[in-house]
Amino acid sequence: MSTDNLPATTAERPLLPAEFDDDLRARLAALDQASDTHAQGQRPSNTTMAYKADWKTWTVFCDQLQIPTTAATRGTLRAFVDYLWNREKRAYSTIDRKLAGVTVTLRQQYSVVIDPEATKAARELLKDYRKKSEAAEEPARGRGKAPAMRVDDLRRIASLCDADVFGLRDRAMLLLGFAIAARRAELAGLRLRNIRDDDNGLLVDVRVSKTEPRTVPVPYGEHPGTCPVRAWKAWQASARITDPDRHAFRRIHHTGAVQPQGLTPQRAGDIITAAGLRAGYEDLFTGHSVRSGMATEARRKGKDRKAIAAITGHKDGSRVLDGYMQIVDQWDETDNALIGIGL
Known part of the structure; x- marks a missing residue:
């Protein structure tokens, strides 16, 4: 076989870092920066x-x-x-x-x-x-886990959101946040281009995330009052959100005028907390409550663990995911491993 067209080989070894000249070091430093x-x-x-x-x-x-x-x-x-x-x-x-x-x-x-x-x-x-x-049985430090916002809680809180532009935004944030198991930063980071219409509902691209980006298929809900697709469309129409590069959830002036600026993660969490307080809940729901609530409810309904992880963004077998799936009723057959085993 002819070797005429093969690249020439060289016995020269590559430079070691200690042998780099000043120009190469400068270019590498610029690349690092x-x-x-x-x-x-x-x-x-x-x-x-x-x-x-x-x-x-x-x-x-x-x-x-x-x-x-x-x-x-x-x-x-x-x-x-x-x-x-x-x-x-x-x-x-x-x-x-x-x-x-x-x-x-x-x-x-x-x-x-x-x-x-x-x-x-x-x-x-x-x-x-x-x-x-x-x-030493000392009290646990920190705030502890956020309480899971279950579907019954979500239904009550969403139903008590006002019918004005503030209520439409808050309801859409609660329901869509639950559907995509959102962290507060993920809700605040959504842009219009990240929420795409589909014949079956919505495709939500979660780009701003602590973990890998994910796309969540959000179907129409069985009940209009808790349907995240209908809630999103109602808010989008009311707020007249059309620019794909603008935030999906916006600040609202006290006069009701929707602002072009998006929400901060802190503000997104505060809106969820305030909605729970208005509904009369003593447990302080946080931005993580909708995320934990989705994982908890899906587990109780027997959903496949991989299917849950696909929505939350956890890797298969993640221990962190276990922490989101909370025990909500110690006397329920789903949450009590002793019930129904033949004792």
Whole structure:
């Protein structure tokens, strides 16, 4: 076989990083900066704000120890965990996230890569603190899980939303949020182009997400009062939302004029909380309640776990998904494993 047309081979080895010249280093640094900027632009705004808060906490801690903020070692990270747990009395999940926020900020803004063994040691200390707290039967820290908004709750809350433009928006947010198992940031991030009509209902592209983007097929509901498709169409028509690049859910002036600006994730969660309070619920529903409610109701109806995960965006076998599927009735056959087994 002729080798005339084959590319020439070379015995030269590739350059090692230590052998890069100044021009190549500069071009690589520019590429790093551009990629960091792009990646940061893809991150949900609430995650970015959380990382800023994490860094502020880390800065205060470092000032007290009189160490530079770039000194993230095994000892300083363990001391950070101790500071947050014993002095600040922070919840386990908050401390775990702050460790992640500090790690990401140091890598992206200061090119400081923390030794994985150092973060592992800090998290092991955090786990030890939690085990010790549980053994001592201390009260759990943090707000705890958001109560699941079940279908009966959803029906009552939606029915008590007003018929004006405020009520149409709130009802659409509640019902569509439940249907796509939305986090509050996912609701706030929806654009008109993400909600497409289909003969069977809607196809909702959830692009702003902590996990992988997903497309949720939302069918027409069995009951008009809780149908997310009808609720969305009523709000869209009332608000006259036509620009595909504008937010699906908007701010509304107190006069009733729909504004071009979208909602913040915090405001989206507040709307859900306020709707529950207006309906007379003492449990404080949050933005996560519709997400947990969908997973809980689907489980109780015997829906396939993969089908539930396809809507919530969890990976198959996710332990986090189990946390969304709440026990809602300890004496119900579905939620009590002892009933109906032949005792």
